[in-house]
Amino acid sequence: MRKKVILYKAIPLQERKRLDEIFDVTYFDSIDDSNRDAFFTALAETDGIIGSSVEMSSNVLNKAPRLKAASTISVGTDQYDLDYLAKRNIPLMHTPDILNETTADTIFTLIMCTARRAIELSNMVREGRWIKSIGEEQYGTDVHGKTLGIIGMGRIGYAIAKRAHFGFNMPIHYSNRSQNEVAENDLNATYMNMETLLKTSDFICVMAPLTAQTKHLIGEKEFALMKESAIFINGSRGKVIDESALIDALTRGSIRAAGLDVFDIEPLPANSPLCKLDNAVLFPHIGSATAETRLNMVACAVDNLIRALNGDLSKNCANKHLFNR
Known part of the structure; x- marks a missing residue:
């Protein structure tokens, strides 16, 4: 049978x-x-x-x-x-x-879009608000040479770090349950505790799996440790971060921007405060979404x-x- x-x-x-x-x-x-x-x-x-x-x-x-x-x-x-x-x-x-490289592409797209304010400035053009050469108030920030901090150096984290190291000459900091010797040997990645990573990184990318231990791993305390110029990326699961704490950090300008492919509630409600923030780039959970x-x-x-x-x-x-x- x-x-x-x-x-x-x-x-x-x-x-x-x-x-x-x-x-x-x-x-x-x-x-x-x-x-x-x-x-x-x-x-x-x-x-x-x-x-x-x-x-x-x-x-x-x-x-x-x-x-x-x-x-x-x-x-x-x-x-x-x-x-x-x-x-x-x-x-x-x-x-x-199977999805390591494709998801890493998506995460790096978020990094680039947030750094260069791509969505915000594209909307400015589409809406007819580009009427003169842009000034300092529309400037983005460089990616090359900046420090990338990765929380969760697994398969996808490594693929992201590889792009950053070889493509953009970015120093790699990482926090993980255990050291990743391959990342250290191949990419000159530096293992450190999460607090130090948050304080020293220009881009902070969370790729940790959602478990009882990682729920709200990043919250008010962690956002307060980041540089005001820091850009935060979440490509793991929405509940790994405290979304209300992120919204507060973006609204107050205590961090520069965020790129998100995952959310606490999916699909993201249209009335979410995130949808009103120019410094938030929002993707509809497309990490592995290629044909x-x-x-x-x-x-x-x-x-x-x-x-x-x-x-x-x-x-x-x-x-x-x-x-x-």
Whole structure:
């Protein structure tokens, strides 16, 4: 008998066909109030689930007593409780490596847009307010040669640092749970505590995963440590920062600007104070959003689920280290 799988996100047809060839698939293009009951009913008999952008709490997964594997179409795993899954010996598969370079491109776009005030000045042109040569009040700031501080020197952090070092001759400061010798050897990166990094960096980029320990990692105290000329970038998860503290820092001018690809609430409400700030560049969570990378992520997630349901956890299992503790 073929295993039963729930697909809870719209994916390219060729990847859906691969699932259909192997599994008995129940498909939801998303989960909302209109289909939540049907989703819960399907969970009761499913062996595997695959998708993204839906919180899969223990209360939800308790409705799936037969569940043997979950595959998220993302590198982040914060939609799942890894400890809960491990207690049930359910592997959570994810898609590391595939999106590193694309996400680093996005983060560096945020760095450039904030430094050169690209969105603000583009709007000035579009709205007919460019009537003379710009003056000092519209000047941006250089990127080359400035110090980049990265909080979370993982795969994506390294890819960002590589661009900064080789492309813009930027000294690299970083804070991480452990030292990254590759970054130190290849990019001359300097390991330091977060307080020192915040005080000394011109650009501060947060790439830490969202965990209980990193929620509101950056708040009022941390923004107060930054230079007034500092530019803050968040490409991790919205809840890693205290958004109200960031809004206050931007409004008071205690930091120069911020570039954000993630937010506390997504989509960002149109009435958010961030939308009124010229010194905030806002992207709609597009870190990995290129056609090539998103297709590769889906293909990887499908491969991951197939392998996991066949008992192969040798690659891309996010919680294998928690099993049988």
